[in-house]
Amino acid sequence: MRVLIIGGGLGGLALAAGLRSRDIDVTVYERDTDLAATGGYHITLDPRAQRALTDLLPDVAMRRIRASAALAGRRDADVMWDWRGRQLAVLRGVVHPDAIDIDRITLRLILAEVVGDDLRTGRTCLGIETEDAAVTASFDDGSTATGDILVGADGAHSLVTRRLAGESPSHPTGLVGTSGRTRIDDLSASERGRLGTRSSFAIGPRGTALYAGYLDPAGHAALDDPAESRAVTREPSFIWGAMFPETATTAGWRNLDGARIRDASISLLHKRGWDRRTLELLERTMPESVAVYRFNAAASDPSLLAPWAPGRVTALGDAVHSTPPTAGMGAGIAIRDAEHLMRAVHEILGGRPLPEAIGDYEREMALRGAEAITLAMKTVRQVLSTDSALGSALLRAVVPPMAAFQRLRR
Ligand SMILES: Cc1cc2nc3c(=O)[nH]c(=O)nc-3n(C[C@H](O)[C@H](O)[C@H](O)COP(=O)(O)OP(=O)(O)OC[C@H]3O[C@@H](n4cnc5c(N)ncnc54)[C@H](O)[C@@H]3O)c2cc1C
Incomplete structure (x- = not known):
C-alpha cells in the first residue's frame, strides 16, 4: 500500500506522521x-x-507540542468589548480550559520532523x-509519482478537490481580515491593564470587528519542560485580527507591505468609530508580522462538502471544508480528519473494501467540517450584520446599556 499526500500543511503532515508510525x-x-518561512x-x-x-504521533513529539504550547485554562476568562473599549461580557466556557494554543510554524516543524525524509518540499x-x-x-x-491512495491535503483552493468536485468548494464570505503580532511589553501600561492576560473580541459599526488573542507559550506552558519547547513566540504577545467588509479599497490592501496594511486598518477602524485607545494594539504591532487575507468558507451543508463517489482519491482539512478563522477550529478538524483517515487506511490494509472505508471517512469528515463552518459563519454573519445604517444603529442602541450593566456588576 502506497499513500501519496498532496500538501504538507498541518493536516497532511499529521496524516503522514500517523501512517509512517504504522x-x-x-x-x-x-x-x-x-517550512520555517511560512505564514x-x-x-x-x-x-x-x-x-x-496523541494517536498519530510518537510520545516525544506530543511532549514537544505541549511544551511549546500555551494552555487556555492558564489565562484569564476571555471578554467581549465594544468599539470604545468598554467591557460588555465575560465569555466563560467559550474556549475549553484544556485547549492549547501553539505557533503554526512550531507545530508544522514538529510534525515535519516526525515525517522526516518522507516529505518532499518544493514540489507543486x-x-x-x-x-x-x-x-x-x-x-x-516534470516528475510523477504513483500510489494506491492519493490524499488532497492542499488547503483552501485545493487542486485535488477541484478535480474531485468539478469546482472549488470554498467561496469568499464577504469579510477580509488583517492580522499581526504585538508584544505585551510594547503596549502602554494602561492598555496592558485593560487587555489583561486574556483573549478578547469586539464587534464595531459597519461590519468591523477586532480579535486579540493572548499567547504566552513560556509563562502559560501546557507542559513545563523548557528544554523541549520549540515555540517561536518567546515573549507574551497578542495576535490581533481586524475584520472589514470586502470592498474595492480592502482589495487594494493585498499589494501593500505590513506597515501600510497596519496603517490602512487603523485608519478605516477609526473612520468607522473605533476609539483611538482600542487601536493601540495595531499601532504598536511588529510591521513585519502584519498580513491581509480573505475569509473563505465552504458550504455548511455536509451533503455539499464531498459530493463525489468514494474512491482512491480523497481529501482532508481545508481542501474540503475551508473554515474562516472565527471559530479557531480549522487546524483542529484537519488533524481529526487525518486521524480518521489513518484508521480507514489501516482498515483497508486489513481487508475492508476501499470504497466502504473511504466512504465512511468522507461522511464523518463532511459532518465535522460542516459543524465548524456553521460555527465560524455565525460570527462572520454577526460582524457583517452591522454593515448597514440599520445594523449600526441597532448596535449603537444595544451596546451602551450592556456596558453600563457590566460596570454595575463589577
Ligand atoms: C499561510 C497560512 C497561514 C495560516 N495562519 C493561520 C493562523 O494564524 N491561525 C489559524 O487558526 N489558522 C491559520 N491558517 C489555517 C490553518 O493552518 C488551516 O486551517 C489548517 O492548518 C488546515 O490544515 P490543512 O492541512 O487542511 O491546510 P494548510 O495547513 O493550509 O495546508 C495546505 C498545504 O498544501 C500546500 N499546497 C497547496 N497546493 C499545493 C499543490 N498544488 N502542490 C503541493 N502543495 C500544495 C500548501 O503550501 C500548504 O502547505 C493558516 C493557513 C495558511 C496557509
Whole structure:
C-alpha cells in the first residue's frame, strides 16, 4: 500500500506522521521550500484535536507540542468589548480550559520532523490521473509519482478537490481580515491593564470587528519542560485580527507591505468609530508580522462538502471544508480528519473494501467540517450584520446599556 499526500500543511503532515508510525509507505509533496518561512500565527487545538494528535504521533513529539504550547485554562476568562473599549461580557466556557494554543510554524516543524525524509518540499502538484488500480500525480519539475491512495491535503483552493468536485468548494464570505503580532511589553501600561492576560473580541459599526488573542507559550506552558519547547513566540504577545467588509479599497490592501496594511486598518477602524485607545494594539504591532487575507468558507451543508463517489482519491482539512478563522477550529478538524483517515487506511490494509472505508471517512469528515463552518459563519454573519445604517444603529442602541450593566456588576 502506497499513500501519496498532496500538501504538507498541518493536516497532511499529521496524516503522514500517523501512517509512517504504522509502517505504511507514504510520501508528502509540498510546494513550499522552507517550512520555517511560512505564514501564520497561533493555532488552537481543543481536547479532541489533541487526542487525535496523541494517536498519530510518537510520545516525544506530543511532549514537544505541549511544551511549546500555551494552555487556555492558564489565562484569564476571555471578554467581549465594544468599539470604545468598554467591557460588555465575560465569555466563560467559550474556549475549553484544556485547549492549547501553539505557533503554526512550531507545530508544522514538529510534525515535519516526525515525517522526516518522507516529505518532499518544493514540489507543486499540477495534475492527477486515476486508473483502475492506481493513481498518478504529476509535478511542476516534470516528475510523477504513483500510489494506491492519493490524499488532497492542499488547503483552501485545493487542486485535488477541484478535480474531485468539478469546482472549488470554498467561496469568499464577504469579510477580509488583517492580522499581526504585538508584544505585551510594547503596549502602554494602561492598555496592558485593560487587555489583561486574556483573549478578547469586539464587534464595531459597519461590519468591523477586532480579535486579540493572548499567547504566552513560556509563562502559560501546557507542559513545563523548557528544554523541549520549540515555540517561536518567546515573549507574551497578542495576535490581533481586524475584520472589514470586502470592498474595492480592502482589495487594494493585498499589494501593500505590513506597515501600510497596519496603517490602512487603523485608519478605516477609526473612520468607522473605533476609539483611538482600542487601536493601540495595531499601532504598536511588529510591521513585519502584519498580513491581509480573505475569509473563505465552504458550504455548511455536509451533503455539499464531498459530493463525489468514494474512491482512491480523497481529501482532508481545508481542501474540503475551508473554515474562516472565527471559530479557531480549522487546524483542529484537519488533524481529526487525518486521524480518521489513518484508521480507514489501516482498515483497508486489513481487508475492508476501499470504497466502504473511504466512504465512511468522507461522511464523518463532511459532518465535522460542516459543524465548524456553521460555527465560524455565525460570527462572520454577526460582524457583517452591522454593515448597514440599520445594523449600526441597532448596535449603537444595544451596546451602551450592556456596558453600563457590566460596570454595575463589577
Ligand atoms: C499561510 C497560512 C497561514 C495560516 N495562519 C493561520 C493562523 O494564524 N491561525 C489559524 O487558526 N489558522 C491559520 N491558517 C489555517 C490553518 O493552518 C488551516 O486551517 C489548517 O492548518 C488546515 O490544515 P490543512 O492541512 O487542511 O491546510 P494548510 O495547513 O493550509 O495546508 C495546505 C498545504 O498544501 C500546500 N499546497 C497547496 N497546493 C499545493 C499543490 N498544488 N502542490 C503541493 N502543495 C500544495 C500548501 O503550501 C500548504 O502547505 C493558516 C493557513 C495558511 C496557509
